Amino acid sequence: MSFEEICQILKSQFGDAIEETAVDSCRPYVIVSNDKWTEVATFLRNDSRMAFDFLQCISAIDLLADDKLACVYDLAAMSPLSATENMSYVRELAVRVVTDRNNPQIASVAHLWAAADWHEREAYDLMGIDFPGHPNLERILCPDDWVGHPLRKDYAHPLEYHGIPGTTEHELKSPRH
């Protein structure tokens, strides 16, 4: 099934919730409306025409120019389980869900794909996106008392952490920071 066909099914099912389809991208993706994400994700996971059973990756991105944050979900549907025939991806789909920068919230999909658990915790830790419905949304890579979310474009490097010197004043003035 091609990307266009998947988009067509999604559009007929959800209409305006499918905000944009980036067909010409190097790796095509669809933008799904934030408030309909749970319904769309459930459909992508459970509908027999979709059956995306494998969550490859969740990449959180910072769209500073638009004052937004977003998550990119890379999904794949595997061919039927087999121990003798080589399996492959039957279809793949990338979905982008955009959220507001000031109150970033995207519904959790950990109940649909167990793999999402740690990916969402990572996105929360490093990008500061809240995932309502996640069973255990805690920092995963940074310490629990860390301030800020390092992967945001406007992240301020700490000057000090428990007595360990961080970025110096001089470094802060250099154009990189």
Added chain:
Amino acid sequence: MADTIAPTNPADASAPRQADVRTEEMLVNMGPQHPSTHGVLRVVLRTDGEMVLQSVPHIGYLHRCAEKIGENVAPYQYVPYTDRMDYLAGMNNNQAFALAVEKLTGLEVPERAQYIRVMFAELNRIASHLVAIGTYGLDMGAFTPFLYCFREREMLLDLFESACGARLTYSYITIGGVTDDLPDNFVDVCSEFLDYFEPKVDDYNNLLSYNHIFVKRTGGVGVISAEDAIRFGLTGPVLRGSGVKFDLRKAKPYEIYDRFNFDVPVGLSGGTGEIPRGVVVGDCWSRYYVRVKEMIESVKIIRQCLRDIPAADEKEGVCNKKCKTVKLPDDEVYMEIENPRGQLGFYVKGDGSAIPARVKARGPSFCNLCVLEYAGKNCLLADIPAIIGSMDVVMGEVDR
């Protein structure tokens, strides 16, 4: 005997446990500095006597936000950071990032360079699996196989050193090709090594794989079903150990993998062929044995590479000349390859400049480790090192 040994299979967790001594629950902190956690991994175990009721992994001790660094340097400058993620498979990490950037920018790679890349990716797979097998033996109390594995790995590191000068962090595979052409006698030296190495795999099997104690410690322990493996997003030998015949080199061939003949080993149940009794599909032994078999498949691929590799072309070289000046378009890409530990993906987003707007690594160790919470419960305390070791995680890449 009044007490029965509790089931180690999470699927049987509901089966009643009998013990004639009532014990108290206790929290045991394993790690972050523990020999069997393969790096700085901390696991908090809720135990009841010898039984582990729950294990919660805590990670992040090696976190250095490598993804943030990726947003500050040009792709060819980021290559050395990628081989410090999974430091046992530097070549494969370089290759994954290079392929992602090449796909995004449409950069061509000379054919000879592609052969060199595949060859080194497979040599590195062998080197990585040798560490996995050797240290797994150590975890299970077998010291000798470790020395045998490292003896052969040393020869591989010499091969890598002859090609790029480094023994661990290579940065050999780079954007647009490889940094240098092969040394003059490389084909001969490499074939010599393969001839020497192939029969050694039988030694590992006799020393470790079929060892009765080893099979008892790993067979039927930490069983993960095929459905659960996919649900948790497991990849690589951990997925194939659960009897899922999925390998990106076959499923979605990148580089020139579609030109080679090789098999994809999967976990098989005990009692068939060379598989010892007591082994269950998806247990620790299956995951371990998939790695042993994969080394032989890698040898097959390298032999075909050595046979087919095109002669050096002075004009074309082994690296695209535009590798350092290329601009990233305002677009995004997600590219996955089969790393020794599983599927390593790179998400790269450009914004029209030479420096990426976002680099995200989907590490196979990170994704495989999340299953520990599920597999490491209702088992014996001694099974925990067996389960962690069979995942073959590299903490440098879990924490990035």
